[in-house]
Amino acid sequence: MDGELCTTLPANVTANSGLDALTHSVEAYVSNIDDNYADAFAKGSVSLVFNNLENAYNNPENVDLRQNMHDASFLGGYAFANSWLGIAHSLAHQVGGMFGVAHGRANAIVLPNVIRFNSKSSDRYSDLAKLIGKETAEDFAFEIEALRDRVNVPASFKECNISEQEWNDKVKVMAQNAFDDVCTSFNPRVPTVEEMEKIFTACYNGTKVSF
Ligand SMILES: [Fe+2]
Incomplete structure (x- = not known):
């Protein structure tokens, strides 16, 4: 786990x-x-x-910051190897496969709305909000959006230059495929295919999920 390996990683x-x-x-x-x-x-x-992503993004050759992000990546990988993932990954897999949006970028776009959707069934997001000095799931979703903005990741799939026509042509297939993705079975809230489509639509337009 050598952070120095990452010092030439491009900013995006x-x-x-x-x-x-x-x-x-x-x-x-x-x-x-x-x-x-x-x-x-x-x-x-x-x-x-x-604590480190924005600084690593702005100071690419700082090995300590790179090491911290390398460690964050490993720890997250360990966590999901034991406990699996959820519908942010189910949704992101589709947008990656259908439109070539980078995997992490697609996750960053869907994650805040997935938190809003899941928070109706899970109170665990407040534990994570408290780690960054906040209280609620909505606070946590907002802080992810703010961090996403600070590292210049788009807030919607529309901003990834996907045409509305092409999106609308594929969204129903993507919703069904996302529903069938293995990650969906580990999500704290059981979605319907229709709800998957609605989350997709909100993430395309950059609006907040409120259901
Ligand atoms: Fe991932």
Whole structure:
């Protein structure tokens, strides 16, 4: 786990992969598999991402910052190897496959709305909000959006230059495929195919999920 290996990582890859690590940790923490080891690693990873990603993005040759993000990535990977993921990954897999959006970038776009959707069934996001000095699931979703902005990751799929026509042509197939993704079975809230489509639509337009 040598952070120096990452010092030449391009800025957009630093941002996308760092936010993928965050998504691994958040999804593993709230998944329907309870695992104390995964929880500890996930929390450690979330703190490291919030404390280091923006700085690593802006100071690419700082080995300490790179090491911290490398460690955050490993800890998140450990967490989801034990506790699996959730529908942020189910949704992101589709947008990656259909439109070539980088995996971490797609996760970063869907994660805040997935938190809003899941928070109706899980109270565990407040544990993660407290790690960064906040209280609620909505606070946590907002802080992820703010971090995403600071590392120049778009807030919607529309901003990824996907045409509305092409999106609308594929969204029903993507919703069904996302529903069938293995990650969906570990999500804390059981979605319907229709709800998957609605989350997709909100993430395309950059609006907030409120159901
Ligand atoms: Fe991932």
